[in-house]
Amino acid sequence: MAAVVIAVHATFAARLDHLFQLGVLAVLVGILAAALVMQFAYGELPCPLCLLERVAMFGVGFAIVQNFRNGFSERMTGLALIFAVLLLVIATRQSMLDIAPRPGHAYIGSAVLGLHMPVWAAVIGLLLILAHALKITLLGASAPGATPMPLLAAAGRVLGLALLGLCAVNFVAVVLQCGLNECHTFSYQLLS
């Protein structure tokens, strides 16, 4: 009886873990898509640190895609946390860069709910770390090799492909904006 209860609990925890990772991936895809909308629809070219923040978010997404594609592993949770910390460090440094008004330095882009992009990036980094800490505290380590339910696996596949598509668009945009040189926010270097 006790063995059955433990097995049911482990299965339930694994399902919640998969749902959690799917949720994080969906949020990341949404944020990265919104960043591209701001870039192309509103003409807000990303600065170098903004682009590095996108890389960090893609890194967290990569770790989750690896879990869904190649089996769940706590190593990928570690990788996601590394990228989340990288996002927090870059965003905090960028926020400090523009926090004191001075000539030539102002927050890039529009404010959303009164907060500018680097501040939002810091909040996202912090929330990613907290969410993973909470997940590990409540659910324990990801069950190695656990298979997600077919619906969750399909959703993970779709979101993984969406993340791949977003990364491809970002890659082309970066090549157009920066070429092989330093990135600037004035224009797309290869189009001017």
Added chain:
Amino acid sequence: MMAAIFGAMLLALVLAELRRTLLANAAIALCIVLALWLFQWEIHSPETGYAIPWLRW
């Protein structure tokens, strides 16, 4: 450099989709190293190093 970072990330995601786990992890490791190098290069100033003197009162 930024193009190389996004190229490495794109490669890592493609390899993950193709279930080439080891190669995908190698590409993501390259991406992290390049991103860290570019980050420190972006925030470093020849005059003040990594300091942020505009926040000193």
